Amino acid sequence: DAGVTQSPTHLIKTRGQHVTLRCSPISGHKSVSWYQQVLGQGPQFIFQYYEKEERGRGNFPDRFSARQFPNYSSELNVNALLLGDSALYLCASSLVVLTGELFFGEGSRLTVL
Amino acid sequence: DQQVKQNSPSLSVQEGRISILNCDYTNSMFDYFLWYKKYPAEGPTFLISISSIKDKNEDGRFTVFLNKSAKHLSLHIVPSQPGDSAVYFCAAAPGTASKLTFGTGTRLQVTL
Numbered sequence: 001d002a003g004v005t006q007s008p009t010h011l012i013k014t015r016g017q018h019v020t021l022r023c024s025p026i027s028g029h030k031s032v033s034w035y036q037q038v039l040g041q042g043p044q045f046i047f048q049y050y051e052k053e054e055r056g057r058g059n060f061p062d063r064f065s066a067r068q069f070p071n072y073s074s075e076l077n078v079n080a081l082l083l084g085d086s087a088l089y090l091c092a093s094s095l096v097v098l099t100g101e102l103f104f105g106e107g108s109r110l111t112v113l
Numbered sequence: 114d115q116q117v118k119q120n121s122p123s124l125s126v127q128e129g130r131i132s133i134l135n136c137d138y139t140n141s142m143f144d145y146f147l148w149y150k151k152y153p154a155e156g157p158t159f160l161i162s163i164s165s166i167k168d169k170n171e172d173g174r175f176t177v178f179l180n181k182s183a184k185h186l187s188l189h190i191v192p193s194q195p196g197d198s199a200v201y202f203c204a205a206a207p208g209t210a211s212k213l214t215f216g217t218g219t220r221l222q223v224t225l
Contacts, residue, residue: 004156033211042117042202042215043157056212090156100147100206100213104156 002027004105006091012111013081021076021108025093031055032074033102034066035090043090049074050097078110086112116140117205119216126223132190134219136203139184143205147213148177148188151200160201161188193223 005024013019025032031050035043048056049068063079072093078085088109092102118137126132134148144165149157163170163177163186170177176189190197200220204213 031211035215040217042119042204042217043213044215045212048211056210058212092156094211098208098210100145100162100204100211101159102157102211102213104149104158106154106156 004091004093004103006089006105006108008108009106010109010111012113014113015081015083017081017112019078019081019110021078021089021091021110023074023076023091023093023105025072025074025091026103029093029095029103030072031094031097032068032072033092033094034074034076035092035104036060037088037090037107039087046076046089048097055097081112083112086110114139115217116143117203117214117216119201119203119219121219122217123220123222126193126221128195128223128225129192132188132193132197132221132223134188134190134201134203134221136186136188136216137184138186138205140205140207140214141184142207143214145206145208145210146177146179146186147204147206148175149202149204149215150197151202151218157202190221193221195223195225197221198223 033048034046045058147162203216
């Protein structure tokens with residue numbers, strides 16, 4: 001069975017640009033969460049979606065937004081990119097919304113120049 | 114404010130010996146704790162969890178201990194194997210929520 005898939009795996013953007021990251025959860029998983037991992041740090045929670053509704057939001061500016069589609073895939077959008085947005089963006093899925101047992105994808109590595 | 118702390122960035126252990134990874138937390142609302150393992154170029158993988166109603170949880174070679182009064186948990190790996198070499202993240206949440214707060218990770222190297 002396919003795990004959590006994310007695209008693109010690597011991308012380079014310049015300051016001020018916009019980026020869209022995509023995530024397909026494990027089949028049957030209805031919850032998708034997004035985490036940002038800056039080099040040398042642990043993953044930091046950005047959003048959780050369940051059944052297409054936002055169920056949690058971390059301490060990130062409004063430049064960060066996300067959505068979940070009817071097929072449970074998800075997009076993370078970041079506007080007006082800053083150098084500090086350079087990070088590994090991890091998507092995780094789970095069967096239910098209230099669980100810490102998340103299945104992570106390999107991540108999308110974003111570099112902002 | 115680092116609510117989950119892993120003060121040892123790295124640990125080296127010989128194959129067959131015990132590996133002990135430590136984690137401290139400051140938020141009293143945390144009552145659900147997990148350990149994740151991460152290999153290079155892969156996403157974190159769930160390893161083991163414990164809720165605050167327990168002080169110990171075992172799964173094969175992995176045991177997690179929770180000391181609520183000290184706000185401290187530890188992961189014991191016995192015996193350690195070379196395949197255990199990875200970065201280990203401690204994570205915590207209020208209740209069984211999915212909004213996890215992670216520590217900065219400890220890189221474990223198991224040597225032959």
